[in-house]
Amino acid sequence: MTTPLADFRAGLLAVFPTVAAAVPFALILGQQATAKGLTPAEMLAMSSIVFAGSSQLIAVGLWSTPAPIAALALMAFLVNLRHTLMGASLSGKIAHFGSLRWLAAFLLTDEAWALSERRALDRPISRTFYFTVALTMFVCWQVASVLGTVFGAYLEHPEAWGLDFAFPAIFIALALGFWRGARRTGPVLVASAVVAVAVHATVPGAWYVIAGAIAGILAAVITAPREQATEALAGEATR
Amino acid sequence: MTIDPVNFAAILAMGALTYFTRILGFLVADRLPKSGPVRVALDALPPAVLVAVIAPIVMAGPIEAAAGVVVLVLALRLPLIATVAVGVAVAALLRFAFL
Numbered sequence: 179m180t181t182p183l184a185d186f187r188a189g190l191l192a193v194f195p196t197v198a199a200a201v202p203f204a205l206i207l208g209q210q211a212t213a214k215g216l217t218p219a220e221m222l223a224m225s226s227i228v229f230a231g232s233s234q235l236i237a238v239g240l241w242s243t244p245a246p247i248a249a250l251a252l253m254a255f256l257v258n259l260r261h262t263l264m265g266a267s268l269s270g271k272i273a274h275f276g277s278l279r280w281l282a283a284f285l286l287t288d289e290a291w292a293l294s295e296r297r298a299l300d301r302p303i304s305r306t307f308y309f310t311v312a313l314t315m316f317v318c319w320q321v322a323s324v325l326g327t328v329f330g331a332y333l334e335h336p337e338a339w340g341l342d343f344a345f346p347a348i349f350i351a352l353a354l355g356f357w358r359g360a361r362r363t364g365p366v367l368v369a370s371a372v373v374a375v376a377v378h379a380t381v382p383g384a385w386y387v388i389a390g391a392i393a394g395i396l397a398a399v400i401t402a403p404r405e406q407a408t409e410a411l412a413g414e415a416t417r
Numbered sequence: 418m419t420i421d422p423v424n425f426a427a428i429l430a431m432g433a434l435t436y437f438t439r440i441l442g443f444l445v446a447d448r449l450p451k452s453g454p455v456r457v458a459l460d461a462l463p464p465a466v467l468v469a470v471i472a473p474i475v476m477a478g479p480i481e482a483a484a485g486v487v488v489l490v491l492a493l494r495l496p497l498i499a500t501v502a503v504g505v506a507v508a509a510l511l512r513f514a515f516l
Contacts, residue, residue: 195498227432244423251430258438265442267462283439295463340509346474347504351492356464370465371472378473394465395458402457
């Protein structure tokens with residue numbers, strides 16, 4: 179059993195690297211938004227209402243006057259469709275949140291999801307842990323993207339500092355936690371990586387995440403032994 | 418400090434569809450069976466999504482691939498924050514040396 183204070187501290191500790199990775203990204207977003215003529219207030223509105231980094235950055239790239247509403251909305255839908263897969267996986271693990279699940283869904287980001295799934299491997303995800311992670315990301319995202327509209331001009335080449343590599347580094351480290359042996363996890367990783375890279379190289383947009391994820395899932399189902407479903411249930415009871 | 422109404426409408430439309438993608442998974446998951454192939458698929462989902470996000474970034478070039486391998490090895494030993502810090506430093510150094 180963990181106490182709320184321990185969960186709060188665990189959440190802060192877990193979210194710290196992802197905040198450090200997201201802040202430069204948000205600063206660049208703010209800077210790009212200013213270049214497109216968006217005001218700090220509009221940046222704050224977008225960061226708090228949409229709250230989804232990649233789709234916001236692409237949106238700013240597409241922005242013109244007057245705003246192409248339908249194209250922006252459709253793009254956001256397609257880029258963020260991966261959240262549907264994440265939500266489907268997370269749903270049962272936060273079923274005990276009750277109606278707070280709908281707020282949890284609003285605050286769902288790649289980072290909050292990945293940290294929570296990693297946490298769920300060891301122990302149940304408490305409300306305190308999830309909302310500590312998710313709300314910290316939310317607040318930092320607002321502050322940094324608005325600051326970017328003011329100071330972003332000073333951060334023009336973040337890739338020279340390797341800052342763009344923080345995000346994949348976090349995900350590589352988290353992905354290791356899901357290793358369940360070459361027989362069970364190997365096919366998932368290979369199928370997902372190969373299809374994601376192939377689709378990324380050939381199809382524009384964010385389809386590669388969905389395509390890679392579906393390929394990985396199919397590989398798991400195809401290569402799973404018949405008795406694995408019962409094993410998984412038994413394993414859960416003893417865990 | 419102004420908000421243009423057309424810009425605000427675009428932001429609201431983006432936000433509405435983004436929230437839809439976020440609750441859709443919850444709504445679907447509540448109606449899925451909890452055993453058999455669907456269970457295997459849901460168990461495989463986190464690593465499948467993570468790898469699909471990572472793979473194209475790491476395969477973007479030799480520097481990203483090398484930094485990715487360094488991170489992979491470090492992550493077996495070091496806590497997350499140290500792994501990320503060293504990974505970022507390695508990517509920056511390699512770019513400084515070779516670009």
